[in-house]
Amino acid sequence: MRKLFVLAAAAALLTTxxxxxxxxxxxxxxxxxxxxxxxxxxxKN
Incomplete structure (x- = not known):
């Protein structure tokens, strides 16, 4: 579960x-x- 949270946070950071x-x-x-x-x-002028 913690690994999934870390991956999601990293993806959000990269997207931002x-x-x-x-x-x-x-x-x-x-x-x-x-x-x-x-x-x-x-x-032109």
């Missing part, structure tokens, strides 16, 4: 860490997109 990583990557990609957009607007 993966979600945070994906969310962080999404924010970084969004920021890079904004920077490219701003640079394109500057060049």
């Amino acid at each position: 860490a993966a979600c945070n990583t994906v969310a962080g990557a999404g924010k970084d990609t969004q920021a890079a997109g904004r920077a490219v957009e701003d640079a394109a607007k500057d060049v």
Whole structure:
């Protein structure tokens, strides 16, 4: 029973860490997109 609890806790921890990583990557990609957009607007003007 204890082994099952440890495995479930480890799986939950890994799942949470993966979600945070994906969310962080999404924010970084969004920021890079904004920077490219701003640079394109500057060049256009």
